[in-house]
Amino acid sequence: MAASSCYKELTFENQHSDVWYLTQWVSIWQFLISFIYMPLLVLPGFSSKQGMSFAEVVDSFVDGWTCYSQQDPDCARGGAFLLLTGYCGVNVCFNTLGLYLTKHGSAVLNALSYSILLPFTTALFFTPLLGPYQEPLTRDAYFTFIGLVVTLFGFAIYQLYSQQVGESRRVPSTPLLSPTPACPSASLLEEFLESPQTPSVCQPSFQERVVMAPVNPVRKNSGGLA
Numbered sequence: 001m002a003a004s005s006c007y008k009e010l011t012f013e014n015q016h017s018d019v020w021y022l023t024q025w026v027s028i029w030q031f032l033i034s035f036i037y038m039p040l041l042v043l044p045g046f047s048s049k050q051g052m053s054f055a056e057v058v059d060s061f062v063d064g065w066t067c068y069s070q071q072d073p074d075c076a077r078g079g080a081f082l083l084l085t086g087y088c089g090v091n092v093c094f095n096t097l098g099l100y101l102t103k104h105g106s107a108v109l110n111a112l113s114y115s116i117l118l119p120f121t122t123a124l125f126f127t128p129l130l131g132p133y134q135e136p137l138t139r140d141a142y143f144t145f146i147g148l149v150v151t152l153f154g155f156a157i158y159q160l161y162s163q164q165v166g167e168s169r170r171v172p173s174t175p176l177l178s179p180t181p182a183c184p185s186a187s188l189l190e191e192f193l194e195s196p197q198t199p200s201v202c203q204p205s206f207q208e209r210v211v212m213a214p215v216n217p218v219r220k221n222s223g224g225l226a
Contacts, residue, residue: 005098005107012103019099023092112155119148 011017041047041057052060067075068084075081101110122144125135135141
């Protein structure tokens with residue numbers, strides 16, 4: 001997962017890629033490649049302790065589709081269609097937000113965000129939002145909250161350090177009225193307005209000036225030319 005995030009960060013730096021476009025193609029390739037690993041289900045330890053036969057693998061796909069389409073009464077009562085579809089939607093949003101963090105932040109920021117997410121989701125099981133699945137608060141559960149505090153502290157240190165590094169690498173801009181390195185005793189505006197006859201220690205430069213002078217109109221002599 002770390003190598004994947006670093007590769008995506010490098011891709012975002014070298015070329016402009018739309019996040020939703022990338023998510024679409026990643027999902028398509030994952031869907032197609034997952035069928036290549038189907039023969040591994042026959043080996044012991046992958047799908048079960050003893051493994052499965054090819055006929056059982058095909059039957060599992062058929063049973064899964066029957067449950068998803070709610071043709072099975074037990075799956076229909078449990079709302080399998082809504083639960084599985086909702087899970088797919090949440091998973092797409094989760095992966096897309098991770099790509100946004102990698103694109104506009106970095107792979108490290110994405111990893112830190114995932115690290116913070118794990119204790120938060122674990123702590124969610126201790127709230128009444130889970131209903132009958134709520135976990136009781138025990139002595140071992142407090143280690144979860146300690147881990148959350150440590151992770152948040154590390155995230156704050158990273159953010160503070162990254163801001164300091166960004167400010168140190170920022171190139172200061174030269175104001176118009178501040179002394180320049182070529183001419184420490186004069187500003188850019190003074191150097192521009194400096195007279196050509198005035199000797200200067202500044203670096204010579206080409207300057208374009210517009211000279212304006214009053215022009216008197218020629219009056220006609222009614223008495224003729226003198």
